[in-house]
Amino acid sequence: MSIAAESKLEWKESHKHPPGFRARRGFNWFTVGLMYSMYYMCRYNFRFAAPGMQEEFGFTTTQIADIWVWFSLAYGTGQLINGLFSDRIGGKTSMLLGAIGTILVNSIYGFGSFAGNFSTFAGLWLLNGYIQATGAPGMVKINAAWFNREERGVFSGIFGFMIQSGQVAISKLAPVILAGFTIGVFVVEPGSWRYLFIIPPIFVAIIAVVFALIPKQSPEETGYRGVIHDEIDNSDGTTVPVKQAFKFIFSNPLVWFYAVAYAATGAVRHSSDQLSILYFRDVMGFNMTTDIPGIAISTLALIPMVAVGGSVLSGWVSDRFYRGNRYPVAMVLYFIESIVLVIAAIVVLKGLVGPSTSGILLGCMFLLLIAITANSTHSIVGAAAPMDIGGKKMAGFAAGVIDSFQYYGSALSLFITGRVIVATQKAGYGWSFWFIIMTGFALMGGCSMLALTLKQKGKRGPMRAVITFMVIAVLTVSILGTRKYNQLVAINEQQTTETFYESGEEIFGTLEYNKIVAEIQELTAASTDSVASVENEQQKATNAFYQWGEETCGTRKFNQMVEEIWEFKDASADPSEAVEDVESPAANNEAPVEEVPADAPAK
Amino acid sequence: MSTESTTITASPFQLKLKNLCIGIEKQFDKHINRQSFALRMVIAAVIFGGNHFLTKSQPDLSGGLTVAINLILAVAFVWTGLQIVRRFHDMERTGGLIWAIVIPVWAIVKVTEQFPDQWIIWLVLFGAVPLKLFLELLLKKGIQEAAEPEAML
Numbered sequence: 001m002s003i004a005a006e007s008k009l010e011w012k013e014s015h016k017h018p019p020g021f022r023a024r025r026g027f028n029w030f031t032v033g034l035m036y037s038m039y040y041m042c043r044y045n046f047r048f049a050a051p052g053m054q055e056e057f058g059f060t061t062t063q064i065a066d067i068w069v070w071f072s073l074a075y076g077t078g079q080l081i082n083g084l085f086s087d088r089i090g091g092k093t094s095m096l097l098g099a100i101g102t103i104l105v106n107s108i109y110g111f112g113s114f115a116g117n118f119s120t121f122a123g124l125w126l127l128n129g130y131i132q133a134t135g136a137p138g139m140v141k142i143n144a145a146w147f148n149r150e151e152r153g154v155f156s157g158i159f160g161f162m163i164q165s166g167q168v169a170i171s172k173l174a175p176v177i178l179a180g181f182t183i184g185v186f187v188v189e190p191g192s193w194r195y196l197f198i199i200p201p202i203f204v205a206i207i208a209v210v211f212a213l214i215p216k217q218s219p220e221e222t223g224y225r226g227v228i229h230d231e232i233d234n235s236d237g238t239t240v241p242v243k244q245a246f247k248f249i250f251s252n253p254l255v256w257f258y259a260v261a262y263a264a265t266g267a268v269r270h271s272s273d274q275l276s277i278l279y280f281r282d283v284m285g286f287n288m289t290t291d292i293p294g295i296a297i298s299t300l301a302l303i304p305m306v307a308v309g310g311s312v313l314s315g316w317v318s319d320r321f322y323r324g325n326r327y328p329v330a331m332v333l334y335f336i337e338s339i340v341l342v343i344a345a346i347v348v349l350k351g352l353v354g355p356s357t358s359g360i361l362l363g364c365m366f367l368l369l370i371a372i373t374a375n376s377t378h379s380i381v382g383a384a385a386p387m388d389i390g391g392k393k394m395a396g397f398a399a400g401v402i403d404s405f406q407y408y409g410s411a412l413s414l415f416i417t418g419r420v421i422v423a424t425q426k427a428g429y430g431w432s433f434w435f436i437i438m439t440g441f442a443l444m445g446g447c448s449m450l451a452l453t454l455k456q457k458g459k460r461g462p463m464r465a466v467i468t469f470m471v472i473a474v475l476t477v478s479i480l481g482t483r484k485y486n487q488l489v490a491i492n493e494q495q496t497t498e499t500f501y502e503s504g505e506e507i508f509g510t511l512e513y514n515k516i517v518a519e520i521q522e523l524t525a526a527s528t529d530s531v532a533s534v535e536n537e538q539q540k541a542t543n544a545f546y547q548w549g550e551e552t553c554g555t556r557k558f559n560q561m562v563e564e565i566w567e568f569k570d571a572s573a574d575p576s577e578a579v580e581d582v583e584s585p586a587a588n589n590e591a592p593v594e595e596v597p598a599d600a601p602a603k
Numbered sequence: 604m605s606t607e608s609t610t611i612t613a614s615p616f617q618l619k620l621k622n623l624c625i626g627i628e629k630q631f632d633k634h635i636n637r638q639s640f641a642l643r644m645v646i647a648a649v650i651f652g653g654n655h656f657l658t659k660s661q662p663d664l665s666g667g668l669t670v671a672i673n674l675i676l677a678v679a680f681v682w683t684g685l686q687i688v689r690r691f692h693d694m695e696r697t698g699g700l701i702w703a704i705v706i707p708v709w710a711i712v713k714v715t716e717q718f719p720d721q722w723i724i725w726l727v728l729f730g731a732v733p734l735k736l737f738l739e740l741l742l743k744k745g746i747q748e749a750a751e752p753e754a755m756l
Contacts, residue, residue: 020625027624216617223613223621236611294718305710 021224025146028215032142033162035211039135040166041200042102048174052193067122071129076407078133083400087245091141092217098134099208103201110197140399145218145238145392148228149324153315156383161308232391240393249397257452258385262402263409264445268438269374270410271417283431284363285355299364306368307375314376326380327452334446337373338439345435423488634693636747647683693745704733
């Protein structure tokens, strides 16, 4: 018999379970997964209700986005607090309380949202975010008691897929509700967004009843004693006092290494998820609003599939070949992810990704590779590692701490990326900085896992060196990055002004343009007496232009004008299209044409 | 390090559930030979094929009938899966390999629904592994058949 076959046989022998245990665990696992997926129905219903709310209450897109921000912050912080309490009251009670809470909040939203202002809505959804944060720690805690360390990796991979079913369910249900339907005397009018907060809680309530009956917090409660060996605490029971859980988890360095790594996972995963649509539009030139190309649909459809494949595979590798240790596999995955991202950044910078056959295929391939690597670490670091660290008694808080960092990492990444991409795109770097930022996070994740690997091997010196490197790298990149960002912003502002002077007349019409220029001239003259250099004069003119523009037109209108100039400039790159596409206001301007003052600034 | 340790007992309902689970697992533990497997696959093909032609030819079935058909289909899916797992066991392989058949086939169906023109590409891309496994299930001898000549001797 070969060594591989022998080791496989040995593994099988050591993981034999009594008759019926696998099926009973399957029931437990399925019901817990179903309950958690129902949470998603009462979370993602909001995105479908947003247009209706905007129409009825006049909320802006920024306000809707702000509600999401509040939700995310409450969710991340809620994981910390609720994780701790779930270790005290048990995962099942925690999840049931969460289900009742989310049913109540959604019902209030649905039935009571006939009056109220933005703060009321944001506050309610913030509360929902906090309540929903009972789900993940409770789920991880229940499952920790049902799986041996070497079984958790694969389970986490499959479970990740299952919980997404709630999102799929609301994506299917919401259009049906919004389209309107009739069952007997019960009529839902088309566009009734309030029912999105009334019908999903009914499903949650039904599953909550099943959840209360079937799953148990440990195999012992179902008649299977001593089947699962918990390395942290193998005694009966699944709960501990809050103080004990807090002390054990907070003082455990493993949690913090994983938390840093998971922040990196969140940063890459959410960034690639949220911005991929814009990437398709800007880099590949796809129409992503009305006529989405097949290759984009295929890529978006393949992403969850390859993600699940990667998650299961990484879990299996860590279970089978590393005896349930997640960090070596996670470390390799983070470094592979970094390499993929660096290559992607270079390729995008070289202009090889774009609206050509090879460019599109290359761009889609990078998205798929990122999805595989990011989601592989997501399952083993976010679900399997907390169970290993906390065991059945403290997995809730371990999961809470680690998972909360995913949301903080994601928020940081999106905050940086949103700003940097706008600045670098105008400066001609395209979307390469999207990949560069993700590379930084992935490298941090890899370094964190490397430091943990060194720590577990007892090499404290090298471990400290890695941590020092991480701190220095973060500080250096922050300082240099901020400086470079400010420079780019200044250059972009300058370019905007220049473009205004180049194209402003055609955009706004001669009359309006002359008025603007004259006012800028006045403002500039008033403030440039003591300035000698031309550069400073231009800078002053830029500042004056922005000041005048914002004061005269209001920020929104002014930004719109600047955008129009940019669009006009882009269109002008292709003269044949420019004439047809851009309807110049100058052409419609019936006012007499005036001469531009000879001393117009910086023209 | 435990601070809370209580002796836990299972409720009568949970013990009933345990017995049910043992019964379910026993169903999966059985073995079937090639002939039985082939025959059962023909039955499965008739059920699924029949459903396909019925839904194509009669798109406006009543709600009650649709529910009944879907229930029959769900039972047929479980039953077919059971046969595949039993046949894998007969070949001394894990029943978990059923996923290597189900997932690619599901992917082919889903992608083909999206892009009917490209079905051949997806069939070639995802179909090799399930096809190989299915042919093995149909053609490869299992424990029972391999043991038969020895028994005769």
